[in-house]
Amino acid sequence: MINEHLPALIIGIPLLAAFATPLISKINDKLRNIFVIGILGATLCLVISLAFNVFNNGIFVYVMGAKSPGLTLPSGYKMPVRIILEVDGMSIFMAIITSIVSLLGAIYSWAFMHKETGKDKYYTLLLILAAGMFGMEFTGDMFNFFVFLEITSIAACGLVGFRINRGESSEAAFKTMVMYTLGALFVLFAIGILYGEYDALNIATLASRIRYTMLDKIALGLLVTGLAMKAGAVPMHMWVPDAYAEAPAPITMILVANSQASLYGLFRVCFTLYGLTISTYTLGWIIIILGVLSMFIGVTMALIQKKIKRLMAYHAISQTGYMLLGVGVGLAVLSDANALNTYGLKAMEGGIFHIMNHAMYKGLLFLTAGAVIYATGKRNLNELGGLAHKMKFTAIFFIIGAAAIAGLPPFNGFASKLIIYESVYKFNPMLSVIAMLVSILTLASFVKVFQSAFLGPEIIEVKKEPKSMIFAMLCLSVIIIAFGLFPDIVVDKIVAPAANALVNSMQYIAAILGGA
Amino acid sequence: MMSKIVRTITNILYSSILIFGFYIIMHGHLTPGGGFQGGAVVASGIALVLIAYGYDTVKSWMKKSNLSVLESIGALGFIGIAFLGIGTTFFYNFLANSGGLFGDPTVIGINPGNLDTSGVLPLMNWAVGLKVLAGLGSVVLLMAYGIRKGDEE
Numbered sequence: 140m141i142n143e144h145l146p147a148l149i150i151g152i153p154l155l156a157a158f159a160t161p162l163i164s165k166i167n168d169k170l171r172n173i174f175v176i177g178i179l180g181a182t183l184c185l186v187i188s189l190a191f192n193v194f195n196n197g198i199f200v201y202v203m204g205a206k207s208p209g210l211t212l213p214s215g216y217k218m219p220v221r222i223i224l225e226v227d228g229m230s231i232f233m234a235i236i237t238s239i240v241s242l243l244g245a246i247y248s249w250a251f252m253h254k255e256t257g258k259d260k261y262y263t264l265l266l267i268l269a270a271g272m273f274g275m276e277f278t279g280d281m282f283n284f285f286v287f288l289e290i291t292s293i294a295a296c297g298l299v300g301f302r303i304n305r306g307e308s309s310e311a312a313f314k315t316m317v318m319y320t321l322g323a324l325f326v327l328f329a330i331g332i333l334y335g336e337y338d339a340l341n342i343a344t345l346a347s348r349i350r351y352t353m354l355d356k357i358a359l360g361l362l363v364t365g366l367a368m369k370a371g372a373v374p375m376h377m378w379v380p381d382a383y384a385e386a387p388a389p390i391t392m393i394l395v396a397n398s399q400a401s402l403y404g405l406f407r408v409c410f411t412l413y414g415l416t417i418s419t420y421t422l423g424w425i426i427i428i429l430g431v432l433s434m435f436i437g438v439t440m441a442l443i444q445k446k447i448k449r450l451m452a453y454h455a456i457s458q459t460g461y462m463l464l465g466v467g468v469g470l471a472v473l474s475d476a477n478a479l480n481t482y483g484l485k486a487m488e489g490g491i492f493h494i495m496n497h498a499m500y501k502g503l504l505f506l507t508a509g510a511v512i513y514a515t516g517k518r519n520l521n522e523l524g525g526l527a528h529k530m531k532f533t534a535i536f537f538i539i540g541a542a543a544i545a546g547l548p549p550f551n552g553f554a555s556k557l558i559i560y561e562s563v564y565k566f567n568p569m570l571s572v573i574a575m576l577v578s579i580l581t582l583a584s585f586v587k588v589f590q591s592a593f594l595g596p597e598i599i600e601v602k603k604e605p606k607s608m609i610f611a612m613l614c615l616s617v618i619i620i621a622f623g624l625f626p627d628i629v630v631d632k633i634v635a636p637a638a639n640a641l642v643n644s645m646q647y648i649a650a651i652l653g654g655a
Numbered sequence: 656m657m658s659k660i661v662r663t664i665t666n667i668l669y670s671s672i673l674i675f676g677f678y679i680i681m682h683g684h685l686t687p688g689g690g691f692q693g694g695a696v697v698a699s700g701i702a703l704v705l706i707a708y709g710y711d712t713v714k715s716w717m718k719k720s721n722l723s724v725l726e727s728i729g730a731l732g733f734i735g736i737a738f739l740g741i742g743t744t745f746f747y748n749f750l751a752n753s754g755g756l757f758g759d760p761t762v763i764g765i766n767p768g769n770l771d772t773s774g775v776l777p778l779m780n781w782a783v784g785l786k787v788l789a790g791l792g793s794v795v796l797l798m799a800y801g802i803r804k805g806d807e808e
Contacts, residue, residue: 147745151738158730161723204746 157266164259179242198650225279228636241269244389250605268294292319311381318378325365329358343651369401383452388509392502423471430463465490482565489558500543503615525597545582554626665707672700683780684773690780694787729786750774
């Protein structure tokens with residue numbers, strides 16, 4: 140019985156819990172924390188059970204409010220009229236990331252936010268953000284996608300500006316809000332164009348009807364721009380350093396997953412919505428160029444930063460470039476079956492695997508930065524030093540995260556970057572060379588951070604990091620090392636279905652419209 | 656606090672604004688409008704009282720923490736009703752055409768409108784209305800608080 144309703148429950152339970160949180164806060168703070176962590180833990184279990192379902196039985200369709208969950212076309216209708224959730228390999232891949240990251244974020248927040256006020260609102264927004272991301276990933280309806288995009292935007296802006304005692308965070312929240320709203324308006328306008336032309340909002344129906352007229356080109360441009368803006372790709376990246384640096388550390392980790400949910404939207408539009416109709420060569424190159432620009436500009440900007448979280452935020456932009464590069468190569472050769480099978484699909488697997496790896500090691504790095512700020516109260520690298528004496532665990536976790544982001548074996552960053560290098564080399568050797576160069580610059584930058592923050596004599600007062608923070612960082616480290624040691628299992632079981640789901644857009648359409 | 660004229664007019668208008676707002680919520684499934692619009696009308700009534708009597712007086716009449724409890728209850732009600740349908744599907748309209756509460760079959764053609772139709776839609780309108788009036792009400796209160804701070808400086 141519960142199996143039938145999994146996608147709706149995964150969105151509904153965090154949303155219900157979000158609004159129950161303020162009421163429970165009135166009873167007891169500790170009870171509220173346990174409640175939030177319990178809800179997110181239960182959601183993770185539901186996501187895993189849905190994942191098994193999707194990997195075994197293919198695409199999972201859920202029709203909201205219908206007489207039965209699988210009834211996409213009620214008697215006589217040629218197109219679906221209700222809101223449909225459609226979960227394929229790519230959606231569930233993203234949902235796994237979202238649920239892990241939001242659960243660990245809530246655990247980390249227990250100690251990290253202990254002294255702050257207004258925690259009822261903090262946890263409410265956190266749960267809404269998680270529910271919104273699940274919605275973006277599961278929905279099979281363009282307008283519904285926009286609604287969830289806005290839900291995550293509003294929750295994210297509230298969380299970025301959570302510490303109103305610092306003027307910078309209010310500024311960052313305002314900037315983020317303007318950029319998110321602009322991006323969302325682009326998306327809404329594009330959806331309006333598509334709805335006006337084809338009288339449909341369902342992604343599968345739209346994909347089967349789209350003819351690639353001039354208006355569709357405009358819509359595609361708007362969608363790519365709006366979603367790439369929220370994903371934080373250069374040249375629409377200006378909000379990223381502010382937002383990531385000013386949000387509380389666990390929120391920054393969840394914001395990374397939020398940007399990736401928007402990246403998922405971009406891939407869904409390129410592959411599923413337009414993939415059948417257009418020659419994707421040009422579009423693929425546009426994504427690749429966005430990726431290369433993000434990689435290079437992100438890392439060069441990171442090299443000169445002095446604030447620890449701002450530096451990491453620029454690295455987040457740079458790493459987004461790898462995902463765009465990998466998947467962009469797959470998109471460019473989508474219509475060429477031979478090239479797709481020799482290296483295109485591998486490049487996509489690399490890019491998609493990198494999404495998960497990035498969420499894990501970047502999350503870990505932001506959490507270590509949060510621990511440093513928690514323990515010392517300082518954000519500037521010039522004022523930090525000698526932290527490894529007192530914060531042994533954080534130092535070890537930082538080394539793991541830094542090695543993973545720089546692509547050193549045996550950590551997970553190495554696994555996905557190697558796949559990207561090898562497959563992209565066959566497409567265009569230059570791109571691979573740039574990607575490797577960026578990796579070296581990343582390593583250089585993190586060596587600098589490690590040296591100036593953790594090594595040297597003890598020069599400042601340091602508090603010890605609390606247990607809940609260590610636990611969250613430990614979980615991420617274990618995942619990073621496990622993925623680094625056994626990348627083949629992860630790629631075969633989780634990543635390959637996701638890449639195949641993107642390539643086979645016919646299946647996505649057939650799941651709704653029947654054997655078209 | 657504004658002049659006696661404004662306060663007297665507010666006393667007269669306030670109840671009709673509230674009734675109009677609740678009417679829009681109640682008839683959401685029959686006429687234009689619904690939970691959001693009706694809730695916004697009610698909140699505009701709160702704004703009127705705020706302007707006429709000033710923040711300090713109104714603050715003793717309604718507390719922001721009570722409003723946020725109402726807001727939570729509204730949102731919980733909406734999603735809770737969606738969950739009640741999960742025997743069939745999430746958001747399933749289990750009351751429509753069932754003969755019980757709001758369960759009359761919908762009349763087709765020109766008619767004065769039967770309030771007792773549409774199943775869970777009126778209930779959801781009430782939940783949304785509650786959420787919006789509490790949410791917008793606390794937004795207006797917060798804005799008045801900000802203005803008062805500004806006046807003092």
